[in-house]
Amino acid sequence: MIPGTPLDYPVVGMTTVSDAAQLRDALAAGDPVRLVGGGSKQLQLPAPDQPVRLVSLAGMDRILRLEADDLTCSVQPGVQRRELDAELADRRLCLPCRGTGTIGGIFAADAEGPSGAGQPSPRSLLLGVSAMLTEGLAFKSGARVVKNVAGFDLQKVFVGSRGRLFAVTELHLKLRPIPRAELHFANRDLTTVAALDLARRLRATSTPPAWLELLGIRDRVTVQGTLRGHPRHLDEFAGRHGLKPCEALPVLPIVAGEHREVVRARSPFAAVPRLLERVPEGTLFSVTGSTFTVAVPPPIADALLALLPELQGSAEIVAGAAPRRGACSARDPHAAQLEHALRHALDPRGVLR
């Protein structure tokens, strides 16, 4: 079993591949397959609806090309984030999005969305891919260069696809220079109203924080985040908005428990107060970018799922018991049909689960 992979999977076996030929072989049989990287994100995904073979791309772990001067690199999907970050840091570069685990996994899951107002999300950093359909057909889309509009952008639809469309064998990424300065801040123990107000003010500036999170329980909320940019500006900005600098940001994971499911919602920021109304007293919640996360009992989870379309957003149960994990709010039925048709076109045998 891969570390971190949930036990509630109906798994018939596992294959770790280290090149395209092995990947082709692993997919050739046509039996149900779930593509994974290191498996760390499987805790947040719906369980397969039938027994699957896990095909892990963790063996494809080479950084193929790092063109520092061009601000691009090409990696295999199994490259670990921390390994890439170390390579990039040596060249004073970074991949400006959050996420841990394998690079392939970060893009396939696209779990968090943008980390702050106006920040890049993984989708804007993936320039192109080399990939393989389950039938073994190798293809590519996009390009290695930072700007390109040739052909249809299959790499875009890969982002967040959770390996349900095809397997990628190479990812071409857009990089950024390491910011000249960084400043963490945390303003603690605010009332909900004060916290929302501060977040709103920060979002309304011409240089919103690169990372901004509201974390806590009702009326005991921490507004924390990271400012990036020129050192002269950061101090001035923090002073102007009364931000309290701190060393590093606390990490408080929101986890599922007995009778508690983790719901992740994406909504306009203005809808956050309405979401909070549904959350029971004393429940830990987090708001980052346009993502709202909370752990609640199943009936409340269902209520949130039902509420989100009204708020022009969407929601999904990302952790909890297997049969409910992956349940998401209703969306336009025609869009759902298109998604289905797209999966069928790229994986006609329905191998990927």
Next chain:
Amino acid sequence: MTEAGPELPFYRDTLGCVHCGLCLPACPTYQELGDETESPRGRILLSRALAEGRIADGARIASHFDRCLGCLACESACPSGVRYRHVLEGTRAELNQRAPERGVRARLRKLLLSQVVARPRRLRWAFAALGLAERTGLRRLAQRLGLIPQLTERLLPAVPPRQQRLPLVGAFPPPGVTRGRVALFTGCVMEQAFGEINRKTLALLQANGFHVDVVTDQGCCGALHLHDGQLELARRLAQRNVDAFRGADVIVTNSAGCGAALRDYGHLLGSAVAADFAGRCRDVCEFLAEQGLSATPAPFPHRVAYDDPCHLCHGQGVRTPPRALLRTVPGIQLVDHPSAETCCGSAGIYNLLQPELASAIGADKAGQLRATGAEVVITGNPGCIMQIRAHLSGTGMRVLHPVEVLLPESG
């Protein structure tokens, strides 16, 4: 491609268009209709196709050129420097020649332009008759009987009293020291319908130290004929003016439409003398801004929106001088008017020929002007004054010519 193309004088002008489309947002008819055939780029394609012999029946494209306002906003927008005015005039002339327009209205228009507007004495009679009709109530009767279409009626100016319609002629020295000598172009309709503005222009130039000559043999500039495709008549009128102003150093105009036409005589007549004439023409605001006002204007404590006449900003490239002069008026407050350079729909006699479109465009303009919060609109072209006045009637907003607020206290 046929060999006919290169022979038509406007063919070369059409070739300058690289089809980039930057003219589209500038074109009022495209903005209103969304049909690219009603855009400069579309019309240039039609002209080119006509010249290349790809369009056999000219009558089928005539309506697209009829609908063009000739505002020349496309020329300001064009990066490739296409002289659209020459494409338009040339195409209209060619279409006229191929298939003279039939129908009572078209014949009446042609007759009016060639037999009345182009002839000063007949134009004076016409205005006299119109004035008589007004005084006797005949005009109101005709209106009530539906003999004059309502849209048209709203635009027709009230006929000024007789003494304002008398032609200005002679030499008018300034009250004090003479700074220079200029000739005033008095126009045709301007003289009859806006004689007061001509007189104020004269007074303004005098008050600022200029000796003003109003020469006798001048006449209609021919712009309306040119826009109607009556090239020969336009050339005759142009030649008359070139001759009449031979001795003048500077020819000052107060009508943007006339000014743009006068300054294009070089192209129209194709002679060095005409080009020299064109080089000596100045809009009154442009001239006074160059020279500087020596007489402080009377206080005018109002919120004012300056609206660029198309043939001043696009036709002559004059944008800053009127604004600069207005800023010197004590108490004046120039308000922001983002769509100042958009056509008001007057466009010569367009509002009489295409009342529906002109009215839609005029209503847009009125809406934009109301949104500025101004009390007074200032624009330097008679047609625009009439059109904007008609569309602002009932709002309490006044429409004036720049010279009217630049006069010093005593004037």
Next chain:
Amino acid sequence: MLPSMEALFGELTRRFGPKRCLTQPESLLAYECDGFTIHRQRPLAVVLPEDTEEVVAAVRLLHAHRVAFLPRGAGTGLSGGATPTEPLVILDTARMKRVLRVDPEERIATVQPGVVNLDLTRHVRAHGLHYAPDPSSQSVCTIGGNLAENSGGPHCFKYGMTTDHVLGAKVVLPDGTLVELGGPAGARPCGGLDLTGLFCGSEGTFGIATEITVRLSPDPESTVTLLASFRSMRDACGACSDIVAAGLVPAALEILDKATIGAIEASVYRAGYPADAAAVLLVELDGPAAATEADAEEVLMLCRSRDAIAIETAHSPEDRLRLWKGRKGAFGAMGRLSTDLYVLDGVVPRTRLIDTLETITAIGAKYRVTLTNVFHAGDGNLHPNIAYDGRDAEETQRVVAAGMEILRTCVAAGGSITGEHGIGSEKLDHVALMFTAEDLEVMERVRSVFNPDGRCNPGKVLPTRNSCAEVGRWPEMVARVLDPGGPSP
């Protein structure tokens, strides 16, 4: 005309009236091409709908009559994306120009597709916001067209392309089905696929967007523009690389070559560049005042160390406009050199710019064409402009051949055949430089999901229409295009 066509036109005219359903051959002349003028074909008719419901009605009628169609915005595209390749009807969005909703706090707007790019920025200016993607044609081009083409512009280096600013769209599929992709909260719904990202840049072959939700960006606190002239292109490109290597992220990094400078200085756009300048680099920095000032100092220093002849710095909007004047006028200045202008669009890794430019110059000489280069240096996005006389068939052929060879060079350097103009009808033959038959087959499958009958903007993006039947052609074509010794198309 086929009887069924007559029936269709009758129905369209009844629904839209003669002013919004154009069928006269003369009226259709204006629609025979977009900003790419080498291919021309008149449509059968042009329909001008005003809202989503009307688009649905028109598309349903067309679908019922099995007549192909394509969407068109302002027709400023430079790859023939809005030019018919077969008899079809154009759905023109020119009358769909309403801004439906602006939410300044959320920093989003929902607009109809015919809203002009710059008009959206004007509309939200009072809130201190703007729409970031700014193609050179931004005063004319529409948001719908931008979405279809995934348009770029000089400020992509920092702010990204259209795809980075589109959150969702209502789309009418080629069979008339209305579908909602993404939304204000993001392009991809939780648990769903990013169909918005896939739709963006599909060049009008997946359907017509009738309401588009985009992200608005805050106006920067300050902007500084620098213009540096250099004695050689190598120095200009070097300075550009130094700036990026120093960790600066300018909003724009633009370079003009010597031939462009010559064309500008000889035109009404004369910008007063030094006479001995072989290249001009334009750098725009934006952000908090403290940061832009410090960054500008650094750029100044880096340019000096590359022996810049002259450097000008501008802070006020008027002064900045003056520095941009030559860059903005480059297209017009080139347009004045001959009757037609072919604006190419290729991308190379930025470090390969200088070699590629040298090759391009050689290609220009080989094919005897008037060629200048203006480019988004930060992105390595080249725009070789070729002025020519389209009436001269032989010259036009040389221009097209030179274009093909230039793009082949770009791809060989690890780049792309288009950075922002799209494939359209222009680059159908060039696609094989970048993509294999397998790549194209997968793309064809994706297109078939949205556009199964191939009647929505046929003959664009992918070289053939019916993949299964004709896929055999591709390897042949790939071989032809990849063989430089073979006959030029």
